[in-house]
Amino acid sequence: MLYRRNTVYLLSVLLLATGLISGRAFFLKASYVLIALSIVSLVYSWMSVNWLNINRQTYVRRIQVGQIFEERFRVGNQFFVPKLWLEVRDHSTLPDHQSSHVVPMLTYNQSYDWQVQTMCTRRGQFTLGPMTITSGDPFGLYQFPRHIASTSTVIVYPITYPIYDFATPTGSLTGGQAVRRLSYQVTPHAAGIREYAPGDSFKRIHWKSTARRGKLFVKEFEMDPLGDVWIFLDLSVESLVERPSVYSNHSTHLPPSTMEYAISAAASLSQYFIDNNRNVGFLTYSPNRNYVAPDRGDRQLVDILEVLATANPTNQIALGQMMSLEGPHISRGSTAIVITSSTNVQWLAEAHIQSRRGLMMLAVMVDPTSFGLQGVNFGALRQQVESSGVSTYVVHQGDDLTVALSDSLSRNGH
Secondary structure, eight states, rough: HHHHHHHHHHHHHHHHHHHHOOOOOOHHHHHHHHHHHHHHHHHHHHHHHEEEEEEEEESSSSSTTTTTEEEEEEEEEOOOSBBBEEEEEEOOOSTTOOHHHEEEEEEEOOOOEEEEEEEEOOEEEEEEOOEEEHHHHHSSSOOOEEOOOOEEEEEEOOOOOOOOOOOOOOOOOOOOHHSEEEEOOOOSSSEEEEETTOOOOOOBBBBBHHHTTTTTEEEEEEOOOOOOOEEEEEEBBBOOBOOOOOTTTOSOOOOHHHHHHHHHHHHHHHHHHHHTTOOOEEEEESSSEEEEEEEHHHHHHHHHHHHHHHHSOOOOOOOHHHHHEEEEEEEEOEEEEEOOOOOOHHHHHHHHHHHTTOEEEEEEEGGGGGOOOOOOOOHHHHHHHHHHHHHHEEOTOOOOOHHOOOOOSSGOOO
């Protein structure tokens, strides 16, 4: 294109000089034609990227690894001058999102659309856009780019694996105590009904009794005899071990990184306990404190997955320090599940302190030696953790997390 344009410029100058020297009108007219051609081509190229209607429709902004992300694009011509061709280049950061496209000729009021489907292979927060629209003139002399700075984001949650037989925390309250201890919060355990009192939430109204008796009645709830489940995810820099790898397109296998295995384990356990109607709390530092108060339901799982989607091992706070800071705020009778790949077992002292406070301690240990870490006896490390009274699950690189986390403790060395 540059060669053709320079050729036209050179011919225009030569013809104009020849016409001025020789006085012949033919050379002057020929140079005027070439100059006019350059001006018309320049204006046409500019018009080709203007008076466009560009629409980008994103169906969802929250999706999970392994699911299909869909987008629909539409480009319309709103000017009477036809657009001979348009190159739409998308600068999204979502891996393998091939949404760039070449649009054929568009006449006045004509539109062209296309749909893009992308398999989500990596968790994280990704940017959709900006876009660059490029077009040119019929003679191929000029191209005009138009930058569209509008952007949006999509969050890809980590992949979760079904778990069937994880060690079930029992809590410290007995059934009899639970029946006699009422809760002001709505729980799955209804204890009875009573007349409505000012200040009661309308969500607690028992409509059948209200309709039958002709006045408002509300439900009373008892405390959950099972304690909260807390998931402590260790994302300290010292716990990160990973192998270099090249990811293939459409591969949803976990990357060879202790961080990715730990995050997927945390997401899977959160889903498991929430599906079993348990109160689940979550805590990690990545690097800022990410705290999700104990609760149950789909909204709670989404809150945890939101944190895990963008979590990174960039903090200097070791697992023992995190447990020391956060452990005292966890109520007695709760269960703390520690997920770590660290070879530093100083956290065991803090785990012992929390056990004496009435917490049940479990550990999911991601084996760093299976990811290439040298000079560490992981078997001895695991025995040290188990001898301190902490029940363990072990995850190696390449393990199916469904199998690794659904395995009974007796088959993991207990």
